[in-house]
Amino acid sequence: IQDYDQAIQINPQFADAYGNRGYAYSLLGEYENAIQDYDQAIQINPQLAEAYSNRGYAYSLLGEYELAIQDYNQAIQITPELAEVYINRGNYYVGLGEYELAIQDYDQAIQLNPQYLGAYNNRGSAYSVLGEYELAIQDYDQAIQLNPQYLEAYINRGIVYSKLGEYELAIQDFNQAVQINPQDALAYYYRGVAYQKLGKNAEAEADFAKYKELTGQEAP
Structure with missing residues (x-):
């Protein structure tokens, strides 16, 4: 942030510096400060699609959903090939329970960037909610193929296998998740349920005990 402060001091019209500082604030959870910087970046350069996308994300985290969707739509209008915007808008639709619309946005993100791990994982989760378990598994498979250390995809695929009654396959996925991150409480919990x-x-019982050790709470 200090580096961006310096860059802005040298050149107060440096839109990217405001945008990057805003992103840094967002990573720190300082969303109001982030939005102020995105506002400034957009004022200097109204065609800065990433600033709209990132501001939309900050708005969504603050519960300002109408402002968020306006920013996502604006970002897509400026730069239709920006995969990240479709991911963000898809996540927004998931938050509204609009899973079909979310899947359309994840489709678009994948079309633009077939290596986008988060798009496969998030689309898989949307399919899972809709009961499209085979499609969900295909997406988790793809995410894991792209990154064999993708913890979240193993947990999500394991949950779907459990829903299908494929508990042995579920346990294999939760085993993999625990191997990747031995501190992941949810992996122990879901594996415990499958056992x-x-x-x-x-x-x-051993897995539920581990869950309690990691979270300080009894397993649900």
């Missing part, structure tokens, strides 16, 4: 469904109560 329970298979009647492996000792293993289930």
Whole structure:
């Protein structure tokens, strides 16, 4: 942030510096400060699509959903090939329960960038909510193929396998998740549930105990 402060001091019309500082504020959770910087970046350069997209994301985290969607739409109008904007708008639609619209945006993001891990994972989650489990698994498969260390995709695929009653496959995915991050409480919890469904109560209790150790809370 200090570097961007310096850049802005040298050149107060440096739109990218405001945009980048805004992004840095956003990473720190300082969304109001971020929005002020995005405002300034857009005032200097009204064609800065990423500033609209990032401001939209900040608005969505503050619950300002109408402002968020306006910014996402503006970003897409300026730069229709910016995959990240479709991801952000898709996530916004998920928050509204508009899963079909979200999937359309994730489709577009993947078309623009077939290596976009988050698009596959998020589309898989939207498919899962709609009960399209096979399509969800295909998306998680693709995400894992692109990044074999993608923790969230293993957990999400394991959850879908559990919904399908494929508890052994689910446990394999949760095992992989625990191997990637031994501190991930949800992996232990969901693995415990899968063990329970298979009647492996000792293993289930061990996982629930680990969940409690990591979170300080009893397993739901």
